[in-house]
Amino acid sequence: MRRTLNHWLAVLFVVFCISGQAWAAVELPLWAGQTAKIGQVTIENNAISLIVTFQLDVPGWLLGETHVYAGIVPPSKSAPGQFPYKDPVPDSPQLHVYTIPLSDFGGATPLYIAAHADVQNGTVPGVPCPPLPVSCWVQVACPGPLGMPSYFDLLFSQAGLLDGLHDGWCLDTELPIGPHNYLTYLYCSYDPAAAALVDDPENLPNLNFLANKFQEYLDQGYAWQSIQRAIWHLLDDNPTEPDPYLAGEDPAQVFEILGDALDNGDNFIPGPGQLIVILLDPVGQINHPLYGTRRQPMMITLPARFGEETAWALGCNGVPFWEFRTGWGGYIRYNVQP
Numbered sequence: 001m002r003r004t005l006n007h008w009l010a011v012l013f014v015v016f017c018i019s020g021q022a023w024a025a026v027e028l029p030l031w032a033g034q035t036a037k038i039g040q041v042t043i044e045n046n047a048i049s050l051i052v053t054f055q056l057d058v059p060g061w062l063l064g065e066t067h068v069y070a071g072i073v074p075p076s077k078s079a080p081g082q083f084p085y086k087d088p089v090p091d092s093p094q095l096h097v098y099t100i101p102l103s104d105f106g107g108a109t110p111l112y113i114a115a116h117a118d119v120q121n122g123t124v125p126g127v128p129c130p131p132l133p134v135s136c137w138v139q140v141a142c143p144g145p146l147g148m149p150s151y152f153d154l155l156f157s158q159a160g161l162l163d164g165l166h167d168g169w170c171l172d173t174e175l176p177i178g179p180h181n182y183l184t185y186l187y188c189s190y191d192p193a194a195a196a197l198v199d200d201p202e203n204l205p206n207l208n209f210l211a212n213k214f215q216e217y218l219d220q221g222y223a224w225q226s227i228q229r230a231i232w233h234l235l236d237d238n239p240t241e242p243d244p245y246l247a248g249e250d251p252a253q254v255f256e257i258l259g260d261a262l263d264n265g266d267n268f269i270p271g272p273g274q275l276i277v278i279l280l281d282p283v284g285q286i287n288h289p290l291y292g293t294r295r296q297p298m299m300i301t302l303p304a305r306f307g308e309e310t311a312w313a314l315g316c317n318g319v320p321f322w323e324f325r326t327g328w329g330g331y332i333r334y335n336v337q338p
Contacts, residue, residue, distance in 0.1 A: 173241035209265030
């Protein structure tokens with residue numbers, strides 16, 4: 001069997017499975033856009049029916065049309081619109097249940113099952129937030145010479161397709177952070193919960209405007225240190241704090257960058273082809289204050305995402321799982337219980 005990214009995603013996501021349910025009731029993680037675990041799909045049966053339940057458990061995500069393949073032979077391709085069982089309207093925005101007669105399969109076992117859903121991230125209506133993992137690990141390095149020059153180089157792990165190096169920026173001059181690997185929570189900058197991370201959250205739209213001009217400023221010869229100082233002026237109550245890494249800043253550049261963001265960034269929302277700011281919360285200072293001393297919030301940028309996301313149930317916990325030959329997602333083999 002081929003070992004592609006989807007196979008290894010399924011292997012890595014085993015932690016999210018429920019043990020002891022390999023056959024009687026199989027619970028599979030439901031992943032949106034290959035980056036965000038947003039719920040689970042449970043497969044079980046009684047004497048007369050196969051029962052497939054979609055359940056979202058991450059706030060803000062909404063179910064749309066759902067599709068189930070169930071048959072005595074594997075599905076030939078990743079084409080959820082052609083699956084034999086589909087419903088355009090869920091039972092609720094977070095829950096949908098299929099009850100499929102076992103007589104459809106003539107009493108055969110095992111069955112091959114694939115579960116797909118169209119989902120939307122409704123945390124911030126009208127804002128193109130990409131699907132995000134709730135948390136991941138982030139290794140911090142400062143300064144950030146790799147990729148685009150920036151304050152941090154941030155290495156993501158256990159973040160699905162976000163794994164890898166990201167250019168990062170500091171959002172608070174007074175909170176500490178070191179060259180360590182942090183459990184980090186991720187927030188779209190337009191999510192109301194993100195406001196707790198910065199001193200001046202009313203300027204987060206202006207930050208998004210500025211983030212879409214980072215590369216333009218760098219191409220024009222502006223120092224990355226000037227960009228960092230302008231970020232602090234937008235969001236931090238103590239923006240003039242001396243910093244040894246900012247020796248190359250130019251006050252005239254800072255003034256120009258800041259003025260551009262304040263004059264033109266009010267109510268800014270990224271459009272197609274633009275970037276959106278993602279706020280990083282090391283050691284979970286918003287929702288998990290018991291994890292320890294508050295650490296410095298950071299930011300990265302990701303491409304804005306529009307429209308629906310596709311979500312697939314992936315295999316785990318020893319359940320036989322096969323990926324599709326094209327696209328992502330796959331199907332499992334399920335033994336019908338007598």
